[in-house]
Amino acid sequence: xxxxxxxxxxxxxxxxxxxxxxxxxxxxxxxxxxxxxxxxxxxxxxxxxxxxxxxxxxxxxxxxxxxxxxxxxxxxxxxxxxxxxxxxxxxxxxxxxxxxxxxxxxxxxxxxxxxxxxxxxxxxxxxxxxxxxxxxxxxxxxxxxxxxxxxxxxxxxxxxxxxxxxxxxxxxxxxxxxxxxxxxxxxxxxxxxxxxxxxxxxxxxxxxxxxxxxxxxxxxxxxxxxxxxxxxxxxxxxxxxxxxxxxxxxxxxxxxxxxxxxxxxxxxxxxxxxxxxxxxxxxxxxxxxxxxxxxxxxxxxxxxxxxxxxxxxxxxxxxxxxxxx
Numbered sequence: 122x123x124x125x126x127x128x129x130x131x132x133x134x135x136x137x138x139x140x141x142x143x144x145x146x147x148x149x150x151x152x153x154x155x156x157x158x159x160x161x162x163x164x165x166x167x168x169x170x171x172x173x174x175x176x177x178x179x180x181x182x183x184x185x186x187x188x189x190x191x192x193x194x195x196x197x198x199x200x201x202x203x204x205x206x207x208x209x210x211x212x213x214x215x216x217x218x219x220x221x222x223x224x225x226x227x228x229x230x231x232x233x234x235x236x237x238x239x240x241x242x243x244x245x246x247x248x249x250x251x252x253x254x255x256x257x258x259x260x261x262x263x264x265x266x267x268x269x270x271x272x273x274x275x276x277x278x279x280x281x282x283x284x285x286x287x288x289x290x291x292x293x294x295x296x297x298x299x300x301x302x303x304x305x306x307x308x309x310x311x312x313x314x315x316x317x318x319x320x321x322x323x324x325x326x327x328x329x330x331x332x333x334x335x336x337x338x339x340x341x342x343x344x345x346x347x348x349x350x351x352x353x354x355x356x357x358x359x360x361x362x363x364x365x366x367x368x369x370x371x372x373x374x375x376x377x378x379x380x381x382x383x384x385x386x387x388x389x390x391x392x393x394x395x396x397x398x399x400x401x402x403x404x405x406x407x408x409x410x411x412x413x414x415x416x417x418x419x420x421x422x423x424x425x426x427x428x429x430x431x432x433x434x435x436x437x438x439x440x441x442x443x444x445x446x
């Protein structure tokens with residue numbers, strides 16, 4: 122649909138338009154105009170990495186920057202921040218996510234600073250507020266246009282079996298909340314990457330009741346409370362997108378877990394794109410893989426009102442936004 126991009130990541134749709142972000146922090150929208158294609162820049166946010174994006178029902182696009190700079194060092198200006206974009210105007214800062222997390226430490230933190238922040242997923246709500254999934258805080262936040270923030274849910278660690286190269290024993294791992302979307306049922310869905318050692322097929326998708334505050338997503342009690350497990354058995358989820366009739370598009374960064382993406386000698390890292398279909402009583406029914414074996418480091422996805430699925434690939438280097446048939 123759109124080619125010649127450098128490091129494409131975020132994808133959203135608004136009517137007939139495709140909105141996307143690229144590696145230098147810029148966000149664009151593209152649409153067909155007769156037999157031609159029009160592209161308009163919406164703005165550029167700091168960070169030096171493609172932001173997560175979403176566009177609400179009024180056509181307003183939000184861009185979310187993650188943690189920048191060196192690990193353990195103070196975040197550079199503009200990092201871990203939610204922005205509102207409008208064509209022809211400078212990005213408007215809505216909320217400093219990292220500042221909020223300083224007063225909202227992760228009570229289930231396993232390593233490093235429990236107040237660290239790396240917001241990684243964003244989804245707009247019908248009332249004008251925005252959901253933010255924080256991959257370092259392991260939580261889901263709700264941000265209002267005024268900048269007010271509340272914690273919607275916290276994701277607890279999960280005990281998994283480590284791969285053989287890491288001993289093969291049972292180890293506690295952090296959730297790493299990378300992604301969020303709103304389903305056609307109005308519920309919030311959050312996807313996990315899975316913390317080190319990134320064991321395959323241990324990433325979950327959680328279904329959270331709208332309006333929740335301080336809900337707990339607990340893998341030892343996955344079907345109790347306002348946050349309940351929707352699906353399991355995924356690997357290194359980096360994005361979700363809600364679609365018509367309860368469908369959820371799921372992007373896995375790498376079939377062999379995110380550790381494969383950190384080894385440049387391993388060659389092209391193949392990821393996955395799935396459509397997750399609902400079952401009875403809102404539990405996941407079955408999933409179907411799209412474009413099997415064809416996506417290198419896929420990063421973002423979107424589903425429009427017609428049910429067409431879009432995906433960005435690869436996250437690093439020359440790439441494109443594709444529509445998957």
